[in-house]
Amino acid sequence: MRIGVLGTGMVGKAIASRLVEVGHEVRLGSRTSDNENLLNWVEENGESASGGTFADAAAFGTVVVNATRGIISLDVLEAAGEENLAGKTIMDVANPLVITSEVEPPSLGILNDDSLGERIQRRFPTARVVKTLNTMNCDIMVNPKVLSGHHNVFVSGNDKAAKDEVASLLGQFGWGEDTIFDLGDITTARGPEMFVALYSRMFLKIRHLHFNISVVWDPNVEPLLPEGV
Amino acid sequence: MRIGVLGTGMVGKAIASRLVEVGHEVRLGSRTSDNENLLNWVEENGESASGGTFADAAAFGTVVVNATRGIISLDVLEAAGEENLAGKTIMDVANPLVITSEVEPPSLGILNDDSLGERIQRRFPTARVVKTLNTMNCDIMVNPKVLSGHHNVFVSGNDKAAKDEVASLLGQFGWGEDTIFDLGDITTARGPEMFVALYSRMFLKIRHLHFNISVVWDPNVEPLLPEGV
Numbered sequence: 447m448r449i450g451v452l453g454t455g456m457v458g459k460a461i462a463s464r465l466v467e468v469g470h471e472v473r474l475g476s477r478t479s480d481n482e483n484l485l486n487w488v489e490e491n492g493e494s495a496s497g498g499t500f501a502d503a504a505a506f507g508t509v510v511v512n513a514t515r516g517i518i519s520l521d522v523l524e525a526a527g528e529e530n531l532a533g534k535t536i537m538d539v540a541n542p543l544v545i546t547s548e549v550e551p552p553s554l555g556i557l558n559d560d561s562l563g564e565r566i567q568r569r570f571p572t573a574r575v576v577k578t579l580n581t582m583n584c585d586i587m588v589n590p591k592v593l594s595g596h597h598n599v600f601v602s603g604n605d606k607a608a609k610d611e612v613a614s615l616l617g618q619f620g621w622g623e624d625t626i627f628d629l630g631d632i633t634t635a636r637g638p639e640m641f642v643a644l645y646s647r648m649f650l651k652i653r654h655l656h657f658n659i660s661v662v663w664d665p666n667v668e669p670l671l672p673e674g675v
Numbered sequence: 676m677r678i679g680v681l682g683t684g685m686v687g688k689a690i691a692s693r694l695v696e697v698g699h700e701v702r703l704g705s706r707t708s709d710n711e712n713l714l715n716w717v718e719e720n721g722e723s724a725s726g727g728t729f730a731d732a733a734a735f736g737t738v739v740v741n742a743t744r745g746i747i748s749l750d751v752l753e754a755a756g757e758e759n760l761a762g763k764t765i766m767d768v769a770n771p772l773v774i775t776s777e778v779e780p781p782s783l784g785i786l787n788d789d790s791l792g793e794r795i796q797r798r799f800p801t802a803r804v805v806k807t808l809n810t811m812n813c814d815i816m817v818n819p820k821v822l823s824g825h826h827n828v829f830v831s832g833n834d835k836a837a838k839d840e841v842a843s844l845l846g847q848f849g850w851g852e853d854t855i856f857d858l859g860d861i862t863t864a865r866g867p868e869m870f871v872a873l874y875s876r877m878f879l880k881i882r883h884l885h886f887n888i889s890v891v892w893d894p895n896v897e898p899l900l901p902e903g904v
Contacts, residue, residue, distance in 0.1 A: 558782045558872075597891045600873075629876045637873030643787075644829075644866030647858045648890060653898035661877060662826045663886030671882040 450475055450507030452500050452522055454483050457539060457584045458513035462487065464588035465511075466494045468618040475503025475526065504530035509537060509611060510573075516542035516562045516639075517555050520569060531573045535608040537615070538563050538635075539579040539587070541642050551646040554639065563602060563635030574608035576601055577635035578616065581645060583655035590658075591620045597658035598627045602634040627661060679704055679736025681729050681751055683712050686768060686813045687742035691716065693817035694740075695723045697847040704732025704755065733759035738766060738840060739802075745771035745791045745868075746784050749798060760802045764837040766844070767792050767864075768808040768816070770871050780875040783868065792831060792864030803837035805830055806864035807845065810874060812884035819887075820849045826887035827856045831863040856890060 451462040452475045462474045473496045476484045484497040496506070504510050504526035514522045519540045523531065542562040543552040556562050563577035578601045579587045586593055599621050603609045613626050629637060649655060680691040681704045691703045702725045705713045713726040725735070733739050733755035743751045748769045752760065771791040772781040785791050792806035807830045808816045815822055828850050832838045842855050858866060878884060 553787045557787060557869075593891060593893055595891050627877070627880070629873075629880060634876045637876045640786075640869040640872040643869040644858075647863045647866045648856070650900065651856070651858060652890075652892050653900040653902070654893075654896040655899065656896045657890060657892030660889040660891050661881075661886060662822060662824050662889050663881050664822055664883075667883040667885045669882035670884065671879065673882070 447471070447509065448473070448507050449509045449511065450503035450505070450526075451511040451513055452503055452526060453511075453513035453515075453540075454481070454487065455513065455515070457587070458511070459487055460584035460588050461511055461513055461539070461579075462495070463491055464619060465615070466491045470494065471506075472496070473498055473503040473506040475500040477522075477525070500526040501530055504534075507534065509535045509615070512536055512538040512540050512566065514540055516540035517544060519562060520565060523566060523570065528570060531570050533572050534574070535605075535611050536566060536570070536573045536575045537579075537612050538566055538575055538577050541580050541639055543642065551650070552642070554642065557636065557640055559636075561633070561635040561639045563632050563639070567604065567632045574603065574605035575632055576603035576605075576608050576612040577632065577638060578602070578612055581638045581641050582658045585656065586658055588619050590625065593656055593658055595660065596625065597660040598625050600627050600629050600634075600638045602629045602632055602638065604631045676700070676738065677702070677736050678738045678740065679732035679734070679755075680740040680742055681732055681755060682740075682742035682744075682769075683710070683716065684742065684744070686816070687740070688716055689813035689817050690740055690742055690768070690808075691724070692720055693848060694844070695720045699723065700735075701725070702727055702732040702735040704729040706754070729755040730759055733763075736763065738764045738844070741765055741767045741769050741795070743769055745769035746773060748791060749794060752795060752799065757799060760799050762801050763803070764834075764840050765795060765799070765802045765804045766808075766841050767795055767804055767806050770809050770868055772871065780879070781871070783871065786865065786869055788865075790862070790864040790868045792861050792868070796833065796861045803832065803834035804861055805832035805834075805837050805841040806861065806867060807831070807841055810867045810870050811887045814885065815887055817848050819854065822885055822887055824889065825854065826889040827854050829856050829858050829863075829867045831858045831861055831867065833860045 567575040796804040
């Protein structure tokens with residue numbers, strides 16, 4: 447598959463490298479196509495790796511990964527170009543963090559009755575946005591088995607086929623079927639995005655980033671709700 | 676121990692009954708001391724159970740549990756009386772939910788750079804607020820072993836002795852020491868309170884309330900931060 451990854455930070459590069467590793471052709475996109483960080487990544491990742499502008503990467507991919515800082519993601523996607531995103535699956539892994547201090551944990555710039563995932567979906571209505579992977583460190587994102595035991599990744603999105611496509615990529619990263627928790631439509635992205643408030647405090651106690659959460663439930667309890675609510 | 680529980684909803688009654696069960700004297704507090712719900716609870720829970728107004732219950736307890744709806748908790752604590760809360764541990768299990776629709780999941784009335792736990796602490800500065808138990812259904816709160824496997828409860832608070840006192844009550848409910856995750860000071864209550872956005876969506880998929888999360892981490896990774904940050 448051809449995949450465009452937007453964002454050359456730690457997360458973007460981790461996802462892009464892993465996608466190359468599992469057999470995809472990946473174009474990493476940056477604001478400018480000639481920056482050293484991008485050129486180095488391309489050089490280190492072999493023949494299936496290429497680089498370009500945000501627009502180049504988005505045009506290249508049949509799936510586009512948003513791995514930019516959440517607070518600038520809408521601008522980046524704008525630069526990527528509506529025509530290059532039309533009809534495509536956007537795997538959105540960003541969190542709309544507002545970092546105002548080095549000592550205080552970040553707050554969120556979008557939350558409560560909205561989310562970054564929803565904003566992207568509203569701005570690019572023909573794209574099929576799937577929020578996922580935004581609740582853990584990038585080492586765990588792309589290689590969940592570095593952390594032993596059962597733990598979960600969430601997916602949120604309006605389009606079943608797009609979620610299946612994303613689930614298939616997650617499977618290639620090592621996420622077992624029983625670890626992928628489909629929360630529902632794109633409005634459910636609020637939950638994983640707001641989870642960052644808990645995550646950032648857990649980090650300060652655990653003091654490293656190799657952790658995640660596992661959803662634990664009793665399979666024998668009678669449902670209180672009908673299926674498919 | 677003498678414990679005052681504020682709130683006669685499902686959560687308040689579940690906690691109050693369980694506290695009686697594990698050997699405490701409990702006074703359940705309501706807006707009025709003669710309402711049927713309260714009188715029934717007293718009658719059903721034996722000699723260690725009593726009822727009264729919010730002020731009666733707060734005055735009675737050496738520990739006071741806030742199990743009211745979060746959006747009215749500050750008013751309830753005001754009614755309970757500053758003098759009845761002074762110097763006491765307040766175990767705050769409430770979430771500041773704003774419910775505007777029967778179909779939409781609730782939003783939060785306090786969040787991001789503040790939390791209900793913090794507001795209570797600011798309003799009652801000599802009380803020792805400990806946020807806990809607000810991340811799961813009341814069946815799990817008071818009897819965590821109904822759910823098999825490892826899963827966690829969070830505590831947040833400024834006062835170490837108050838957190839120890841709460842941890843001891845949690846232990847009596849059945850929370851093992853390795854399941855009690857101390858997040859830090861009362862500002863960390865933002866995390867568990869904002870977790871409700873994820874919790875409410877997990878519920879719609881799991882379709883019953885016998886679930887929780889477990890924090891999973893690798894004990895062998897080198898810390899990135901010094902201890903006690």
